[in-house]
Amino acid sequence: MAKIGVFLCYCGTNIGGVVNIPEVAEAARNMPQVVFVQENKYTCSEPGQMEIRRAIEENNLDRVIIGCCSPRMHEKTYRKAVAAAGLNPYLLEIANLREHCSWVHGGDREAATAKAIELVRMAVAKAARHEKLFPKEVPVTKRALVIGGGVAGIQAALDIANSGYEVVIVEREPTIGGRMAQLDKTFPTLDCSACILTPKMVDVAQHPNIRLMTCAEVKHIKGFVGNFEIEILQRAKKVDETVCTGCGQCMAKCLVRTPSEFDLGMRNRSAIYIPFPQAIPLKAIIDIEHCGHFQYLRGKEECDDLEDCNICQQTCPPQAIRYDQEDEVITERFGAILVATGFKTFDHAVYGEFGGGRYPDVITSLQLERLMSASGPSGGEILRPSDKMHPKTVVFVSCVGSRDDSVNRSYCSKICCMYMAKQSIMLKEHDPDVQSYIFYIDIRAGGKDFDEFAQRAQDEYGVLYLRGRISKIIQEGKKLIVYGEDSLMGRPVRIFADLVVLATGVEPNAGAPELAQTLNISYDTHNFFVEAHPKLRPVETQSDGIFLAGCAVGPRDVPESVAHGSAAAAKVAALFSQDTLTTDPMVSEVDPMKCVGCLICAEVCPFKAIEPQVLRDGRVVASVNESLCKGCGLCVATCRSGAVNLKGFTLQQLLAEVNTLWQ
């Protein structure tokens, strides 16, 4: 027999003004197993909590019911109070007499009192079936994995490493730096992007706590916060990184030429290559798809006249080329994961009216960045792709793949208004004869010094802003005729342009949904990752120990990405400051005597917390990893043999609540 104590709170007049508390107390005294009933003005106050402690100690109570506000409000408070009296904190149950009763039924005191009695009776029935629960302590592996080496990932990795913890950066590309490395200048201060980013990249390379893995991807994840076990696929670079000095002689001798990904196809690179001169690590890698040697290996069976090529191997002064290097899967343990996989730009080929990608002189804003960059294809001279002429009339088109439901991009990409202003200013700086036109929907320049910057483009650099959309771009001779509308003047416009720049929007990098599924974090309809709370937990996910930073969450500019990287790093450091973690004990458990081993529970489990376990008699049953289980109870409702139960919300408890109704 349990000894249940019921504490009823007046909450000033919040509950007591509507519910007849003495009547509820009288009813509670007659409820089964209830041995103590007390009324309180404010149960949550210090004296109120003391009363609970004293009552537990004096009456030897082993279950506590509190009829008060919502458990979402004070459950933790009361658990502490109960624990202070030496009782297991999970032997507490709250009857929600305020939010679910007095506050919504203020007009009907009689019905509210009747309901309050039933709510207390339900709580009593449930609490009688409460069992002691004990949180588990698990150790923390103090190593962080950062996925993505863009500016957000770099900042996060440096901050975590500087806090004294080990970091591994996994980057899919051959170099870190991300999109920011491709930029020429940054708004609104016009800092040279490379000048502020490359020192950070070098810091990463030289930091004793950071290990960098490029051409690598996360393939599989097991475990839980503090104890992740992660499989990382390291793709073969065919070059021994420890030997390569990055001298670049192989690149000069290589016979293959193929469009450079880093320069967005604006220039060619060799098959063995270093993406750009400041790349980190500054080591060559071989592009197996285009390399003559590997083409020969693939094709020699079918075609006899292919010639083998191993010029790079012959050229390499330190003998770093390893044609026989294979992909590797590396398994390592981490305590926290930080996802900063960044963005790519929208593919404008879906817009037929902008040429659908057919006109060479209709380029994207990121391609213009490469053209402007001193390390770019034309050494910083702005030459249009078709005939290498200096463009004099440049038209910018905003919101290409942003704020457009017809291409399923309803969101604003946030950075385009500002980079168009920046690029139009830079064009004028490069060549005073350039006239830029910007077709826009709105100028969104919210940010420190942003609006002033956009205004400067108009006032000092003579950039013409035209509010309206483009209807069509037609190539005629050497000119691109841009048909659009000036909606402020209410008339159509036609501009003969030399170069058209499409302000392509931000979208998550390829593979984002797959990564989200691997990590078991949520993503939205546009494939951006979803934060645990958009305002109060912006860098956390619903999965403990997995954090987010940068544009993988939504469009962001450089300072915001850096800030979010640092914010996520602070969360990781806070996690690592503890030696052990406590887990919520309200989790599922399997009765191996009832389990038939169908493992449907394992299939539905969103957290992969259920695994098969072989018993000594050879039977396979489901087994719950208590550290992974979040206590949703999906498995419980799914189990056909009733073998799974959820502690704190057992079937017996819920049935007891139902069975006690309307007696």
Added chain:
Amino acid sequence: MAVDFEPKIVGFLCNWCSYAGADMAGTSRLTYPPNIRIIRVPCSGRVDPLIIVKSFQQGADGVLIAGCHPGDCHYTEGNYYARRRFAMLAPFLDYLGIERGRFRVEWVSAAEGKRFSQVVTSFTDQVTNLGRRER
């Protein structure tokens, strides 16, 4: 049908969205009929069809399930399982002779106090119109 009939209604609310939505209704001092008895569950996916049938057996005139909106589940996908499970349960309730109108699944977010009070009000009206359940 008796005019003064007061239906007995059980509501199973998920802790993260709908229970919080019901709290929000309280905090906003919205009103709804006092017939509903709310049982807190971690997730709408936790609700076993057995408990629903038991509720009817126990004398409930209506059962309401409320969870997070699709896509918003605290546990990523619990409400999807709930949705499918209850789509399967509905014809079984027919078989048991329980009218479909006595069972409702709704999505109520933590911010939708107003919606919660509307849902409870309309469901209570609906069950009242159906009358006492024949047993």
